[in-house]
Amino acid sequence: MSEPTRDQERDLYRKMAKARALDIELVRWQRQGIIPAFPPSLGQEAAQVGMAAAIDQTRDFAFPMYREMGVALALDVDMLGYLGNHNGNWNGGSHDPMRHRFTPIQSVVGSNSPHAVGWALGQKLDGLDGVAVAFVGDGGSSQGDTHEAMNFAGVWNLPVVFFVTNNQWAISVPLSEQVAGGSIAARAAGYGFPGVEVDGNDVLAVRQAGLDAMARARRGEGPTLIEAKTYRRGPHATSDDPGRYRTLEEERRDGGEDPITRYRSSALERGVIDEAFLAEVDAEIVPWLEDIRTHLINLPPRDGSEIFENVYAELTSDLVEQRAAWSEGAQA
Amino acid sequence: MSEPTRDQERDLYRKMAKARALDIELVRWQRQGIIPAFPPSLGQEAAQVGMAAAIDQTRDFAFPMYREMGVALALDVDMLGYLGNHNGNWNGGSHDPMRHRFTPIQSVVGSNSPHAVGWALGQKLDGLDGVAVAFVGDGGSSQGDTHEAMNFAGVWNLPVVFFVTNNQWAISVPLSEQVAGGSIAARAAGYGFPGVEVDGNDVLAVRQAGLDAMARARRGEGPTLIEAKTYRRGPHATSDDPGRYRTLEEERRDGGEDPITRYRSSALERGVIDEAFLAEVDAEIVPWLEDIRTHLINLPPRDGSEIFENVYAELTSDLVEQRAAWSEGAQA
Amino acid sequence: MTDTQVIQPSTAETSIELLSVQQALNRALADELAADPRVLIFGEDVGTLGGVFRVTDGLQARFGKERVFDTPLAEAGILGTAVGLAIAGFKPVPEVQFDGFSYPAFDQIVSQVARYRYRSRGRMTMPITLRVPSYGGIRAPELHGESTETFWAHVAGLKVVSPSNAHDAYHLLRAAIQDPDPVIFMEPKSRYWQKSEVDVANSGGTSGAKIVRPGKHLTIISWGAMLGRAVQAAEAAAEDGVEIEVVDLRWLSPIDTQTIVESVGRTRRAVVVHEAARTAGLGAEVSARITEHCFDTLRAPVERVTGYDVPTPSGPLEDEQIPSVHRILLGVQKVLEYRRG
Amino acid sequence: MTDTQVIQPSTAETSIELLSVQQALNRALADELAADPRVLIFGEDVGTLGGVFRVTDGLQARFGKERVFDTPLAEAGILGTAVGLAIAGFKPVPEVQFDGFSYPAFDQIVSQVARYRYRSRGRMTMPITLRVPSYGGIRAPELHGESTETFWAHVAGLKVVSPSNAHDAYHLLRAAIQDPDPVIFMEPKSRYWQKSEVDVANSGGTSGAKIVRPGKHLTIISWGAMLGRAVQAAEAAAEDGVEIEVVDLRWLSPIDTQTIVESVGRTRRAVVVHEAARTAGLGAEVSARITEHCFDTLRAPVERVTGYDVPTPSGPLEDEQIPSVHRILLGVQKVLEYRRG
Ligand SMILES: Cc1ncc(C[n+]2csc(CCOP(=O)(O)OP(=O)(O)O)c2C)c(N)n1
Ligand SMILES: Cc1ncc(C[n+]2csc(CCOP(=O)(O)OP(=O)(O)O)c2C)c(N)n1
Ligand SMILES: [Mg+2]
């Protein structure tokens, strides 16, 4: 056990609160037409901020899917760059993935886990002690790529943590129709490494499970699968209408206690935070959101010619010609 | 437990002996240039004949890979048709897969399991009680398709038996570098259905495990994974040279007792068979092999125009043209 | 060659209706489910939700969870399941949620769906229709706007069809489902909400290509979501007195060479328009076929107006990639102005 | 565009050696492993066994299990691992055992390997070389004799190269590994055991296409295992006084249009030869490009001599599918005899 310090706890709270606030704003901005679409993390803040707290960005590397906004935020990823994915500025986000050690957002469910495995193999070959963290969904656990990655990781005893956010839903498909056996954590035993189930709405528990798994991997003891059980409180994305597949009553019943309220009460009770701190966080959030909003709105559109860049290290002669044709055609 | 009758036991022995004899002949025929290549089942006869004995061809359906010659034989699949795969007459074999309820031979490792799942779903939808049997190798267990199939089968509680022949090798890759955790049977728990490990060199044990799993599936209780532990005593295929990756000593050590010798001793001891029966089987095998050999040698080559057939239900106009061009070009 | 008798739908009272492409597809699925008890619909979110584009809306409620159902999130598993169901005598109509998610199922489609009839010498047939919401035009994220037709058209054993309007959406989907061979059905997702007249009782023929606008100066060949822009370009050109014939290719495999060649034989000039990347796009095949058949009559090389050789961009940048009416007209102009050197 | 400086191999004493394609490839891998500590080789059976075609023979023994290693049997996992290794700064050289087994990795190749540079705006590069024993010619079973070039050539972000002889096998493989972009390296498996002269010290240039035989009456464009037959056809034609120029395309993406167009500009007639199915084969692209550039000079439509639109047959039937010298000559004759109507 590595008990968090008071500052660390405050940091956890601050990040969860910011993630929540930004998440709510992003949905609002989508309604206002500022961004075209967004997949909210509402209710997953404890899982996301808790796991991020276990990642050491001086040496580890995160392989997210598309619903890891809270992880990005907690890892101090350039949020404007990150959100560039969601406002259509650049698919995957335009944050620097090497500097932030956080890959571009991934849109093919399941395909990121083998990348984490390859990177982890690289650490082992280089004699380094970084750990790869693959973010997987309950839906993502069904994909063949996820299985192949876990098997590789097990065979090679690699420093990878498969962090499975079991939010009970893959768009409209509930866990019972997605995961045979019902437990994703239980899959790990089949690969010979530990599968840990953790209350994904308990930020301290997630952090601890994350730290344990990262330490284990760093010691060369191999992969861990963490299944953080939480709930996707919002729609799959802003375009989704959950009313078509679950009732509000079910949402209330299955969502459980809000992870932020829950942590706030406990932290207040334990004297880790106080009303003054909460007021400070609230005060911090307002201008921060406003700042992101202003920048997002003012983000200049990308020049169309960018579609020709970074296809290859150098423009091919075909692309040189095509770019010329494009610039003719663009004068519409 | 359903104890085999004396006739059933004799049948098991006869089929193992025939499978062995044919297997050895096929390797010889390959050396003689009668067939271009063959993947021997040497040492896997107990696993193959044992499982086949659990399949009821009036209602079940087998989804083999490419090393299930003993299964085909035990299921009375038209052997000349089946061997057409290996002599280059028709890829997949030209036996009637619907009549024999045994699909064409599959050459993409892992891809057959989802087919078994789909067929099993069809049984369930039709209210029938057939069971699909997917044949999987230790190597095949690594493929994403195998995982997806097991998860589907578990979620839908389908009548499928995943019969994994763990013969310790996938060409040159040993189990320890293939299967994380070391046990394929252990994977089943992660999907919420039973995983049974059975001595794949004990024909009666395999048969019993097969019967249990088939009965369970037929009762609507869902899938079972059977891991039959055996050993690939021969090369991966006639073109392979195992000396490059394992020593003869290792082969002797890891191969264990020959499954046929072992069953013969036990059956003799228990009085189920006697020397007269053994002589009868031996006498039967010789002309049977000769018959297959003669027919294989005399199998007329296929007419080249067959490449245009069965691409679609009807020849497209492109193919009509191309067949005409082919017949011009074929006059070389 | 791909002609199929379409069963008269029971619902047809007045036969012409104004439907969106999404409604027409939904109707076609419902009519097929009703007409043939072996038809099954499955995929991610196609059941309770009715599909992310609502193409399967209401079908589970009407036909039950045994006919219309959700699967776990695994495209290879979905297509592999379709193969098994086909062996068991069903007519599977699986969906992959977006074009780019056909890639995880590529092996099952190419090595299994396309070849099972061949491998089994006609004994195991694959009357599978894979619905693929396709092409760009909705500024979606990466891999949600792919034009995959080349991949399938190159694979023997598959048929590929793509409607450009609601009427064809209805009839071609029914024809695809009734087809004894596997069909990749590419839905123009940017047209889902576009309404036009559908005559459910009279298909007007579901085989081959269709001349959707006659003309005599030049032929544009296109399909799917691009067809509309081709017609707009033709309308714009008409104002300048240039009469463009527009051929809706519809079946991308097998290609109806005859209709194309007859048209270009008359117009002597051709432009092929598609969204997919240029190199090895289906436009190359169309171009090669036209040249092979019309070499003497062609007055200019066949012009290809296509996406560029870049990964399909997402968001607003997508607009740079998809041929605009302006770009189509530039291509037309180039062909019209061509003079032998 | 694909030009790369090839590092002088340390082993070169006398610079010309007689090597088989398999030996040349093995040598190239050894020299790259020796020259660059970031190069890694992995795949099914490439380690202890040295590959089913022995292309990686001896490399594990020489460079160790950390540089040359076996993987579990899972192609998507292999390519996904390559992506992660590339992010970690390695130069992965994975193998899929046979062409048809690239299909299970299709998604990782097309959606990940090809796009990571683009997606990350150049910050995460993919210097991956995927070795694919390719094409037919050894009468192997199904899916062991596929010609997959169209699939890759259509995908922006990938390069595709295929040697036709031992010299190019050596130099093109080294160039591919040194290339900063992902390269699909299609090895002509039927030529593995064919020996020819390799000048390890002098590549003679690794970029673009190569005119391997000059001629003035007609140009044949081909690549990989078919190149040899194209040359044989040219030799046979020469006996009748027909001088055929043979272009070895080598890089199937990006295509060296200039070399092709210059050649056809001179010869005025062209035949493109490949094993892959005809429809949407790379021959269509080559044909379209030639016609676009040489419309005025062409004396006959570009002829395609290709595999038929059937699943690649296996065993002896494979011979029916792969263009024979006779079929190439029929194509040549057709073009030579073409007269405008
Ligand atoms: C390979 C693939 N198939 C389908 C989709 C479409 N899709 C996007 S998100 C999603 C559900 C994912 O569920 P889960 O993994 O549980 O993650 P969550 O959305 O709950 O965070 C689906 C089906 C996709 N992006 N990739
Ligand atoms: C998808 C795929 N990848 C690679 C191969 C090449 N290959 C053929 S058999 C084999 C090993 C299979 O091992 P296993 O599943 O254990 O079956 P066994 O050969 O032992 O019966 C390999 C790699 C293949 N046929 N299919
Ligand atoms: Mg989920």
Ligand SMILES: [Mg+2]
């Ligand atoms: Mg094995």
